[in-house]
Ligand SMILES: Nc1nc2c(ncn2[C@@H]2O[C@H](COP(=O)(O)OP(=O)(O)O)[C@@H](O)[C@H]2O)c(=O)[nH]1
């Protein structure tokens with residue numbers, strides 16, 4: 001394969017009506033600035049005549065077609081395209097003309113600055129606009145999704161599907177395993193892109209056809225975010241989830257206590273409420289906080305969790321009482337001592353849960369990369385693997401030599 005300046009990756013599923021408009025516009029835009037570019041269409045064997053149409057377009061335009069027979073999904077299609085790309089620069093856009101092809105040169109030119117790692121055709125920077133027909137729900141939906149990604153990146157439009165990066169950034173990113181649609185966000189986080197430039201665009205509604213973004217994809221987005229949080233914050237994120245679960249458990253404890261008091265004597269009601277809250281916490285921690293260990297036997301984990309709660313309670317009690325006995329200042333402030341006890345108990349409980357209760361025994365390929373002192377269970381497991389397995393493999397790229405990044409658009 002001969003290398004070129006730019007590969008424009010267009011994932012498609014049933015886009016036969018849009019491609020005859022899109023391809024000539026892309027070609028005109030890149031030729032206008034003298035870019036040597038290929039348009040790589042990655043189609044998941046669409047039931048309309050997208051593949052045939054692409055073959056016809058390829059006779060006249062710089063179109064290359066990749067048809068995937070057995071896989072479906074936008075993000076994996078983009079990754080597939082990136083692996084096959086011949087260009088030194090990779091640009092991704094929708095086929096539906098919601099992303100203006102005329103902006104391609106501007107996005108690519110931004111990468112001439114070696115400081116810039118990633119460029120976005122953004123809907124949310126000054127000068128940008130979205131289609132007037134966007135209803136309140138769609139606007140709110142997009143904003144909330146952006147807001148949820150805030151701890152990962154300060155970018156104004158991390159949800160964008162119109163973006164560009166160097167192929168070398170893709171190749172050196174941590175292993176990519178996005179769930180759902182947000183491959184741009186995945187690349188920013190796992191490519192460790194610090195300098196992201198946003199170019200304002202006018203985001204139009206799709207020209208023909210309907211969006212494939214379903215409610216299921218929105219749920220997938222939350223699951224994807226959780227993975228990225230784990231990647232970015234490692235054990236701190238688990239600790240945060242664990243504390244949130246503990247807080248919710250406190251609510252369950254008090255609510256069930258209030259109800260049970262009407263039926264049971266005091267001691268039994270208190271015991272049953274604590275047990276209910278503990279079971280609730282176990283379920284949430286197994287389902288969310290330490291979901292990597294979900295395949296381990298639940299009963300064994302449940303017994304170990306109850307035991308670890310007991311140890312946590314012991315530490316809580318020991319600290320609360322011990323501090324008051326050993327230090328007269330605390331004796332005057334018993335609630336403060338109890339608070340320290342509670343924090344110590346929760347911390348101890350967390351450590352036990354992370355290291356023993358919810359230990360996943362086999363999770364090769366987990367891309368945990370803690371940036372803080374608390375390592376995640378996945379990283380702890382990786383540490384026990386042979387060095388060659390524990391290392392992060394780069395993303396495979398095709399054999400095409402990558403052109404060094406001389407300025408491609410002036
Ligand atoms: N190859 C492939 N492309 C897809 C798939 N789902 C969506 N696309 C393409 O990804 C782009 C974005 O999808 P779209 O339906 O426009 O989503 P929206 O822009 O979020 O409404 C379009 O070019 C779609 O044709 C898929 O499963 N496989």
Ligand SMILES: [Mg+2]
Pocket residue numbers: 094096098206211
């Ligand atoms: Mg679209």
